[in-house]
Structures are given as C-alpha cells and as structure tokens.
Amino acid sequence: MINKIIAFSIKNKFIVSLFVFALIGAGIHAMMTINLGSVPDITNNQVQVITVSQNLATEDIEQFVTYPVELAMANLPGVEEIRSVSRFGLSVVTIVFKDNMGTYLPRQVVQEKLNEVKNDIPENFGEPFMGPITTGLGEIYQYTIKPKTGYDTVYSPMELRTIQDWIIKRQMALIPGVVEVNSFGGNIKQYEIALDPERLNAMNISISEVFEALENNNINTGGAYIEKNHMASFIRGEGLARSLEDIRNIVVENVDGIPILIRDIASEVYFGSQMRYGAFTQEGREAVGGMVLMLKGENPNSVIKAVKERIAEVQKSLPEGLEIQPFLDRSELIQRTTSTVAKNLIEGSLIVIFVLVLLLGSLRGGLVTATVIPLSLLFAFILMKLTGVWANLMSLGAIDFGIIVDGAVIVVEGTVFEIHKRIKEGRTKFSQTEMDEATYVASSRVMNSAFFGQLIILIVFTPILFLTGIEGKMFQPMAYTFGFAVLGATILSLTYVPMISSITMKPAPTSSWFGREEHRLEKFSEKLMKGISRLYDPVLQLSLKHKLSVLFVAILIFGSAIFSFSRMGGEFIPNLDEGDIAMQAFLRPGSSLSETIKRETEIENIIMENFPEVKTTAARIGVADIPTDPMGFDFTDSFIILEKDKSKWVSASSKEELIEKIREKLAHLPGLNFSFSQPVELRFNELLTGVREDVAVKIYGEDLDV
Known part of the structure; x- marks a missing residue:
C-alpha cells in the first residue's frame, strides 16, 4: 500500500502539486481564522445563579435565598459540585456540571428550576437570575472613562457612571461574541424625596400613600385610537416623571378639592445615588469603568478587534472632555504569547534546516526536507480549524520539528544515497525517468520503517486524548496539534517528498x-x-565488550533519576508571565467601603510615585453591576499594569524583584496584608475552586460562636 502511494505520487506529479497548493491555500485561510488565544481555557462547565437583595443581612441571605437555590439545584442531572457565597445583600450559587453536557443544556435545566425556586423565596427578598455565559478568559477588555486634562472636576462620579450605563454600555451591545458589558465604580443616579414627618402627620398622610401616589403617577398609558376625517389618531397618555419638578407636582391626595402635592409634604426633592456595594479606583482617585465579557467559546482575538472598532465609534458620541482608556486588554497578552511561539518556531525551524543541510551534505536535500515543516503546520491548522482546537501557547509550543521532519529526512537521505550509489556504478547523467526510478527505490526501501515509526509516535500521544477535567482541557489541544502535524508530515513524506x-x-x-x-x-x-x-566507534566497541558494566551504569542512572524525581518539587504547569500584576489588599474584616477606598488610594499613590515601570494602577472593591465576582468591602482586586519593554525598567530587573520592592514600600501601611498574582491566573483560581489562594481551609459546624 505504501509503495503504491509513493509510485502514484512520483508518476502523477501534477496532481500532487495541485494538492500541495490546495493545502497551502486552505492552510493559510485556517491560520488566519483559527481561534487564537494565550492559554487553554480550563474553566469548568458552570452556571452561576445570582440573587441581589440589597438590604438583607448575610444570615437571612443564606437562610432564605442561598439554601433554597442550592436545594433546588442539587438533583439536577450532571451536577458535579455546588458551592455558594452569601454576603450582605448578595447570594451567588455556582453549579458545576459535567463537561459533556455542553454549554446551553445546563442553563436550560437551571432555568426550569429557577422558575420553581422563585416561589420558595419570600417576597421582596430578591429574584434569582443566571450569570452571563462566560469563562475565566472571558474578561477580554477592561476600560475606564477618563476626563482629559482640564476636565478633571467637570464630571462627578455619578455623571461618569450615568454616561457608562446609558451611552457606552448600550452602544457596546450587539457586538458578535460579546455576552455582557459589566459596569463598576461611581454612583448610580436616582431621584430622592426627603419627606417631612411633621407635614405628613399634619396632613394625615402615610408613607404608603406617598409610595402609591409616586407609583401611579409615574407611568405612561395607552387609549387605543379614534377615527376622524378618515384618519386614525392613536391616544397616548404621558405620565412619566422626566424632571425633579414633575416629581414635586405629583398629587398625593385631594382634600376638599385642594390637591396635596409632593412638594407640600417633602422638605427636598433632589438627585441622589443608590446605596452602593462596590467602587473602582485608578491612580489614587475614584473612577468609573467597564468590563467586556466574551461569550464562552468565541475567538477572543476577533472579538477584541470588534470591541476596539466599536469603542472608536462610541468615543465620538461621548461628551466633551472624556475618553475611553483600556487598562487591561487581553489582545496584548495574546499578541505577546503568539509572537513568542512564532519566534520559537522560526528559530527552531532554522536550526533544523541548518543541521539538515550540514549533515545531509545537500543544500537542496535540506531545503526539501525543511519545506515539510510549514506544510505540516498548515495541515495541522486545517484540522485544528475543523475540530475546534484553539491555537495557543500549549498547543503550538509542543510541536517538535525534529519528529516532524523525521520521515522526510529518511526519504531524502535514501534518495541521496541511491543517487551516489548509481554514480559510483558509472552513471553520470540522470534522466527524469531514472530519477523517478531512483527516488521510488529509495523511498520504498526506507518508508515502511519510517511510517511505522511515526505511527508509534502518534500512538504514544493517544492516552492524552482521554484525559478529562482540567488536565484534558490543558493538554488535549497539545496532543491534537502535535498529532495533526505528525499526520501531515507522514502524508507529505509518502506523497510530496518523493x-x-x-x-x-x-x-x-x-x-x-x-x-x-x-x-x-x-x-x-x-x-x-x-x-x-x-569518536563514536571506540565508545560503541567498549560498550559491547563490557555489557554488564554498561547495564549497571544505566540502572544506576535510572535509580538516581527516580530518587531525584521523588525529591523534586512539582506544579501542574509553569506559570505564564502575563506581563501585569494582580495584587489583593486585605483590610481588617468588617472594614467599610469608604475606609477601603481611602486605603486603596494610598496604595496606588505610593506605587505610582515610586515605580516608573508602572503605567497605571486600577482596583475593584466590592461587587460590580453584575456581581459575578462576590467581593466584600474588606479587600480589593488591584491591577498593576506594567511597561512591557523591560529595558525601560529602572526600579527592578524582573517582575519578582519588582513585587518584592512593592511589598517593601507598602509594608509601613498598618493593618494591611497583600497577596500577589496575575489577572488571568487570579480569575481562574476563583472560578475553578471558589477561592483565590493556592490553599484554602473550610470549617464546618452548626454553631458560629464556637
């Protein structure tokens, strides 16, 4: 079978050439459109159920909201784990499903249960809803609304938040691949009425009557239509309050034909802000920002590109003096990661080409063998595109060019040997027919062993394909990509190379x-x-003469390796340097939001003043608009965005050294503890295990006072 394929390829050069050109075209298209990321997405298959009840205490949230939701979700099919966080005014229940259930089936069964569990939650205790369909890699673009120079005092945090919610967020909708835009920071604007108890008592009006009047007088109504002069006129009653004056003029009660208005019983009607459970700071001052969440399974590179294009359009509609500035852009990490992989692949291929040319003694033979490398990669890209395997650091970084060109080297070396053999027999000129014959003889003689050698390599990687859970998500793309490349190299060695x-x-x-x-x-x-x-022959002869000694040395080395391995430290995978720092600042438990904001601004000012390598700092405190990350008031998530060109660093030469110096500078601040990580790593830890640290201790019991 193998010999027939080789003979067909040599005989039908035009057909094989067409297939190669088709491979190049399809491979380039697949390479340009493949899902491109930085690292594999190892987030488990989870659904978050969020319930917001702003004025409910933690114990009541746990008893009346979290517990009913957990109980209802416990018997759903495919559930592997349920965990929850109950905080003041907030319940977040995370249900982890088996990976083979897909993305939308778990959400469907959860939604069916939510319709039932709503009846078990007391009225006015909040209504549970599902979090957005995203993962640990879903936070692809985070930005702030920043006043330009000279406009620092023009816009208040409330006005900035209003601009974020009503201008930016709405225009960011309908971007392909974006599932949600989450807002954080600032104050949410609301209309507030300060009632005068003495006036209420004097006019014999209760607060419930005021509530009812406000509700009934803040609504638009319809009145069908009337026909007149062959035309239909639609009737519409406008009752929505559009200004503070409209609210002041709302009628609460009519006494003897005299209307009692809101202004008659209120000491003041004004713009206020909703009670907030989170904040956002940047470079030592409060700010307002947003976070673009990507739909699970989408291509982050293309989604971020679409987001940037929309941001440029939104920028034109912002009020004068404001601009949108990103502080965490996932495309930069993807670009750095892919450029590192591309650099390593190019350097590796050049080394392989140099060694091949040097050892084969043929420039043409080395170049022919080297062409198998890009063609195999293009073949791998095609299959990755068809099977949905992402291109990232793990999948592309595992490609071994030495193994890929193994079959091609054997064919080319055999061909060179066959040609030299015939030259020694007296042939000086080779026609195309003689070249075809020599190539066929050489290829058919060596390709059987080469084919089965590459087949064994593919079989070795087969167990990785059956890994499940986090291990499978991390290493399966590597096995698939490597297998696709080796398969492509094998096919090319049978067809293209001869x-x-x-x-x-x-x-x-x-x-x-x-x-x-x-x-x-x-x-x-x-x-x-x-x-x-x-050099090798004497060593070989000596080894053959002293077989037992060589065997003893081999066993000794093997035993030493096992002993050393048992004493070595281990980790799941090496840490990817994301280029930025995620720092958590922990205050005394129970600290207020204003106290945390004050301490965080102190931290940011110290960092910005002492470390020129830091381009900007930003911190989230508490919960955002959509509380997928249920943080308390007593700790912060800070993002320290660094200069990526380390030649411009002056305070430290490495990130580890910089972290230590930051820790030293902040050590004099009383009552604070710090933890350092990276943005993506921090989010992964939280989504996978529910905690952000490497080690967590759970305490169970009935009596909280023990």
Whole structure:
C-alpha cells in the first residue's frame, strides 16, 4: 500500500502539486481564522445563579435565598459540585456540571428550576437570575472613562457612571461574541424625596400613600385610537416623571378639592445615588469603568478587534472632555504569547534546516526536507480549524520539528544515497525517468520503517486524548496539534517528498557554480560524519565488550533519576508571565467601603510615585453591576499594569524583584496584608475552586460562636 502511494505520487506529479497548493491555500485561510488565544481555557462547565437583595443581612441571605437555590439545584442531572457565597445583600450559587453536557443544556435545566425556586423565596427578598455565559478568559477588555486634562472636576462620579450605563454600555451591545458589558465604580443616579414627618402627620398622610401616589403617577398609558376625517389618531397618555419638578407636582391626595402635592409634604426633592456595594479606583482617585465579557467559546482575538472598532465609534458620541482608556486588554497578552511561539518556531525551524543541510551534505536535500515543516503546520491548522482546537501557547509550543521532519529526512537521505550509489556504478547523467526510478527505490526501501515509526509516535500521544477535567482541557489541544502535524508530515513524506525529490535532487554538473558549491558541502559533511564516527566507534566497541558494566551504569542512572524525581518539587504547569500584576489588599474584616477606598488610594499613590515601570494602577472593591465576582468591602482586586519593554525598567530587573520592592514600600501601611498574582491566573483560581489562594481551609459546624 505504501509503495503504491509513493509510485502514484512520483508518476502523477501534477496532481500532487495541485494538492500541495490546495493545502497551502486552505492552510493559510485556517491560520488566519483559527481561534487564537494565550492559554487553554480550563474553566469548568458552570452556571452561576445570582440573587441581589440589597438590604438583607448575610444570615437571612443564606437562610432564605442561598439554601433554597442550592436545594433546588442539587438533583439536577450532571451536577458535579455546588458551592455558594452569601454576603450582605448578595447570594451567588455556582453549579458545576459535567463537561459533556455542553454549554446551553445546563442553563436550560437551571432555568426550569429557577422558575420553581422563585416561589420558595419570600417576597421582596430578591429574584434569582443566571450569570452571563462566560469563562475565566472571558474578561477580554477592561476600560475606564477618563476626563482629559482640564476636565478633571467637570464630571462627578455619578455623571461618569450615568454616561457608562446609558451611552457606552448600550452602544457596546450587539457586538458578535460579546455576552455582557459589566459596569463598576461611581454612583448610580436616582431621584430622592426627603419627606417631612411633621407635614405628613399634619396632613394625615402615610408613607404608603406617598409610595402609591409616586407609583401611579409615574407611568405612561395607552387609549387605543379614534377615527376622524378618515384618519386614525392613536391616544397616548404621558405620565412619566422626566424632571425633579414633575416629581414635586405629583398629587398625593385631594382634600376638599385642594390637591396635596409632593412638594407640600417633602422638605427636598433632589438627585441622589443608590446605596452602593462596590467602587473602582485608578491612580489614587475614584473612577468609573467597564468590563467586556466574551461569550464562552468565541475567538477572543476577533472579538477584541470588534470591541476596539466599536469603542472608536462610541468615543465620538461621548461628551466633551472624556475618553475611553483600556487598562487591561487581553489582545496584548495574546499578541505577546503568539509572537513568542512564532519566534520559537522560526528559530527552531532554522536550526533544523541548518543541521539538515550540514549533515545531509545537500543544500537542496535540506531545503526539501525543511519545506515539510510549514506544510505540516498548515495541515495541522486545517484540522485544528475543523475540530475546534484553539491555537495557543500549549498547543503550538509542543510541536517538535525534529519528529516532524523525521520521515522526510529518511526519504531524502535514501534518495541521496541511491543517487551516489548509481554514480559510483558509472552513471553520470540522470534522466527524469531514472530519477523517478531512483527516488521510488529509495523511498520504498526506507518508508515502511519510517511510517511505522511515526505511527508509534502518534500512538504514544493517544492516552492524552482521554484525559478529562482540567488536565484534558490543558493538554488535549497539545496532543491534537502535535498529532495533526505528525499526520501531515507522514502524508507529505509518502506523497510530496518523493515527488519533489525526483524533480530537485538530480545531480548538478560540477562545471556549474552551484554544483561546485554543493560538492564542497558534500565533502564537508562527509568529513564531519567521519569525525563523529571516529569518536563514536571506540565508545560503541567498549560498550559491547563490557555489557554488564554498561547495564549497571544505566540502572544506576535510572535509580538516581527516580530518587531525584521523588525529591523534586512539582506544579501542574509553569506559570505564564502575563506581563501585569494582580495584587489583593486585605483590610481588617468588617472594614467599610469608604475606609477601603481611602486605603486603596494610598496604595496606588505610593506605587505610582515610586515605580516608573508602572503605567497605571486600577482596583475593584466590592461587587460590580453584575456581581459575578462576590467581593466584600474588606479587600480589593488591584491591577498593576506594567511597561512591557523591560529595558525601560529602572526600579527592578524582573517582575519578582519588582513585587518584592512593592511589598517593601507598602509594608509601613498598618493593618494591611497583600497577596500577589496575575489577572488571568487570579480569575481562574476563583472560578475553578471558589477561592483565590493556592490553599484554602473550610470549617464546618452548626454553631458560629464556637
């Protein structure tokens, strides 16, 4: 079978060439459109159920909201784990499902249960809803609304938050791949009425009557339509309050034909702000920002590109003096990661080409073998695109060019050997028919062993394909990508390499400059291989004479390796340097929001004043508009955005050293503890386990006072 494929490829060069060009075209298209990320998304298959009840204490939230939701979700099919967080005014229940249930089936069964559990939650205790369909890599773009120079005092935090919610957030809707835009920071604007108890008592009006009057007089109504002069006129009653004056003029009660208005019983009607449970600071002052959440499974590179295009359009509609500035852009991490992978792949391929040319003694043979590398990668990109495997650091970084070109090296080396053999037999000129014959003889002689060797390599990676959970999500893309590349190299070694070798490997006349140069290269390669052989032959002979000694040394080395391995430290995967720092500042438990804001601004001012490498700092406190991250008031999530060009650093030479110096600078602040991580790593830890640290202790019991 293998010999027939080789013979067909050599005989039908045009057909094989067409397939190669088709491979190049399809591969380039797949490479340009493939899902591109920084690291594999290892977030488990989870659904968050969120309930907001702003004035409810933690114990009541746990008893009347969290517990009924947990109980209702416990018997759903495919549930692996249920965990929850209950805080003042907030309940977040996370239900983890099996991965094979997909994305939307778990949400469907959860929604069916939510319709039932709503009846078990007391009235006015909040209504549970599901969190957005996103993952640990979903926070792709975070930005702030920043006043330009000279406009620092023009816009208040309330006005900035209103602009975020009513201008920016609404225009960011309908972007393909964006599931939600989360707002944080500032004050949510609301209309407030300060009632005068003495006036209420004097006019014999209760607060419930005021509530009812406000509700009934703040609504638009419809009145069908009337026909007149062959035309239909639609009737509409406008009753929505559109200004403070409208609220002041709302009628509460009519006494003897005299209307009692809101202004008659209120000491003041004014713009106020909703009770807030979170804040956002940047560079030592309060700010307002937003976070773009990507739909699970979407291509982050293309989604971020669409987000940036929309941001540029939204920027034009902002009030004068404001601009949108990103402080955490996931595309930068993707670009740095992919550029690192591309750099390593290019350097690796150049090294392989150099070694091949040097050892084969043939420039053409080395280049023919080297062309298998990009063609195999394009073949892998096509299959990755078809199977939904993402291109990232783990999947592309595992490609071994030495293994990929193994089959091609054997075919080309066999062809060179066959040609030299025939030259020694007296043949000086080779027709195309003779080249086809020589290539077929060489390829058919060596390709059987090469094919089964590559097949064994593919079989070795098969167990990785059956990994499940986090391990499967992390390492399966690597196994698939490597397997696709080796499969492509095997097919090319059977078809493309024999075909192109029969065309390009014809001996060049020594009278030409190319022939002379290749002859010199061949002589140099022969001397190099003879030198290596002279060093290796004595070692081989000595090993064959002292078999037991060699066996003993091998066993000793193996035992030493096992002993050393048992004493080594271990980790799941090496940490990816994201380029930025995520810092958590922990205050005394029970600290107020205003106190945390004050301490966080102190921290940011110290960092910005002492470390020029830091481009900006930003911190989230408490919960955002959609509380997918249920934080308390007594700790912060700070993002320290660093200069990516380390040649411009002056305070430290590495991130580890910079973290230590930041820790030293902040050590004099009383009552604060700090933890350092990275933005994506921090989010992954929280979503996977419910805690952000590497080690967590759970305490169970009935009596909280123990």
